[in-house]
Amino acid sequence: MAANNRRMSGKKGAQVGSGGQRRRGLEGKGPTPPAEMRKGHVKQRAAAAKARRAQGRTPQRRTGRTASEYVVGRNPVVEALRGGVPASTLYVQQFIDNDERVREALQLVAERGGVNLMEAPRPELDRMTNGLNHQGLVLQVPPYEYAHPEDLADAAADAGEDPLIVALDGVTDPRNLGAVVRSVSAFGGHGVVVPERRAAGMTAGAWKTSAGTAARTPVARATNLTRTLEAYKKAGIVVVGLAADGETEVQELSALDGPVVIVVGSEGKGLSRLVGETCDFRVRIPMPGGAESLNAGVAAGIVLYEAARRRA
16 A cells, blocks of 8 residues: 555656756857957957967968960060069070070070079970960960969958958959059959959969069959958958949949959950859949940049048
């Protein structure tokens, strides 16, 4: 009978508990950490960059490199040297006819310093240039080392500034790339991003058009431009695409006040579909004169000026 009473009693015996997990779950995660401790925040990146500088080291980045390039012919070689295009070696044909262009090329190399001067027989120069009309002068341009796209945003954080970056979508003329680099430098931007494929790279022509500004304005290469823009967006950077049918005129876009990536498409096709869909805003440049489009260098310069004016 006593056993039956125990079974019918409302008193519970030992049970498996939660181990305090429910109580701890109700306690919350504590106060929101300061901006310097929040991953991905601009201030956190700035603090990390400051710590790296204090340690005297920088993190390793994935960088791409182009192959060496040859500038061929007397006039192109002299113009490249005048324009400050980087050079590693000047090849001069043996027994060359010594005219004023040859003399100027030799003089420019001597004044610059750090450029090797090599004499080579004509067959060797023919082989190097695949039979092009080199006229006895061949200038070797060293490989260009591209930055990583994240480096551009980090450079802005290092300077305590909002990122101002230009990305090029489908721009294949190196002269347009050089012009954009020059505009980015002029208006205080932090660099240019180009796709790895089907796009202009930092060739001798781009260097020349940049008028020397490529030496201080980094160009980054993106394996996939759309993914790179999405990564910028996650980091809090607004992506603005230029389009002839954009919903907003550039002077009306308040987003240019803050962290921004300006995406410029090709003169003929504009932005590709995926890149256009990735943009937060699509803006147009008003053209009362009736022109259908502007080349990439001019379009980028106009928007960069507007951004710089707002930030002044």
